[in-house]
Amino acid sequence: MTWSSFQTGPFSSSAVLGAVVYGPRCRNPHLDRGFPELTVHAVADSADAFTEVWHTDRPIERGALDGVVHAHDGESLFCAARIDSSDDCTEAVRAAYLTALGLTRTLDYQRIFRMWNFVENINGTNSEGLEVYRDFCRGRARAFHEFGFAEEQLPAATGVGALGGGIGFCLLAGRSAHRVTIENSRQLPAYRYPERYGPSSPSFARATHVAAAGGGAFIYVSGTASVVGHETLHRGQITEQCGETLANLEHLLSADNLARHGLRPGRRLEDLRNIKVYVRHQQDLLTVREICAKAFSPAADIAFLNVDLCRSDLLVEIEGIVFPGVA
Numbered sequence: 001m002t003w004s005s006f007q008t009g010p011f012s013s014s015a016v017l018g019a020v021v022y023g024p025r026c027r028n029p030h031l032d033r034g035f036p037e038l039t040v041h042a043v044a045d046s047a048d049a050f051t052e053v054w055h056t057d058r059p060i061e062r063g064a065l066d067g068v069v070h071a072h073d074g075e076s077l078f079c080a081a082r083i084d085s086s087d088d089c090t091e092a093v094r095a096a097y098l099t100a101l102g103l104t105r106t107l108d109y110q111r112i113f114r115m116w117n118f119v120e121n122i123n124g125t126n127s128e129g130l131e132v133y134r135d136f137c138r139g140r141a142r143a144f145h146e147f148g149f150a151e152e153q154l155p156a157a158t159g160v161g162a163l164g165g166g167i168g169f170c171l172l173a174g175r176s177a178h179r180v181t182i183e184n185s186r187q188l189p190a191y192r193y194p195e196r197y198g199p200s201s202p203s204f205a206r207a208t209h210v211a212a213a214g215g216g217a218f219i220y221v222s223g224t225a226s227v228v229g230h231e232t233l234h235r236g237q238i239t240e241q242c243g244e245t246l247a248n249l250e251h252l253l254s255a256d257n258l259a260r261h262g263l264r265p266g267r268r269l270e271d272l273r274n275i276k277v278y279v280r281h282q283q284d285l286l287t288v289r290e291i292c293a294k295a296f297s298p299a300a301d302i303a304f305l306n307v308d309l310c311r312s313d314l315l316v317e318i319e320g321i322v323f324p325g326v327a
């Protein structure tokens with residue numbers, strides 16, 4: 001079983017499946033500390049840096065293939081990659097995703113349950129005048145399609161801005177643990193978004209439910225924002241966007257929504273842990289912090305990152321994990 005913790009200081013490198021550093025600059029993924037590590041440029045000041053560490057209690061094998069670093073423990077695979085900044089990213093994203101997907105097949109961890117994508121200049125435009133996020137989505141969709149992924153098998157994901165460093169991404173996949181993908185009945189599945197949001201819809205599920213070896217389950221909740229149906233609600237209004245985002249999360253985890261996927265029991269916002277909150281404007285951070293402190297459990301670690309988001313009208317986005325035994 002793999003689980004994560006947020007670290008702000010040194011941590012033991014033994015029994016680490018992988019780590020993502022939210023740092024003041026990017027680095028190519030590497031194995032220098034004995035585990036795969038992805039460093040994304042996600043904070044302006046090194047004082048705000050932290051690392052999400054994925055732990056395991058099983059023996060680990062590590063490796064690298066075409067710049068994709070990885071580690072696996074017989075149950076779970078972590079892998080991470082980075083794509084250089086460029087004017088058009090469709091092809092590079094497709095190629096890097098195909099390498100990572102190829103690894104999941106070769107190493108036999110085909111149940112991808114969570115991905116993160118950090119995209120520099122996410123709301124900028126590429127050389128064709130297409131938004132960088134949409135360019136990214138096109139490459140990702142091609143890779144999943146070529147790999148024969150059905151829409152209903154897509155993993156939970158986050159796709160947010162980075163302050164530099166091209167595109168960094170990482171994934172977690174399981175070998176045999178039962179995995180159910182979850183949609184949110186308040187929201188259209190992202191893979192069905194209409195074409196006005198870009199030539200290829202975003203390839204992700206709203207959450208995944210993964211059975212834990214010792215009983216219970218993890219629920220990995222994707223980056224969630226003030227999107228109802230497919231529309232952004234409350235343009236320019238941070239408090240209202242936070243409220244709608246929390247309503248989306250609450251409904252996603254509710255007994256009603258989970259029962260549609262044959263899952264129970266329902267969970268609550270208080271059950272979320274390892275929460276990341278992405279906030280577009282620095283001046284909104286205080287408001288968002290206050291709202292989150294009331295909504296989530298005091299036992300939850302909450303990290304706030306001041307980055308851009310996948311639609312230029314989104315101001316805030318929240319993700320988290322329900323761990324087995326929490327509910």
Ligand SMILES: C=C(O[C@@H]1C=C(C(=O)O)C=C[C@H]1O)C(=O)O
Nearest residue numbers: 157158159202204223225227310
């Ligand atoms: C916020 C949304 O999407 C964001 C983009 C994602 C992606 O492209 O992988 C995943 C979740 C969110 O980070 C949304 O569409 O509601």
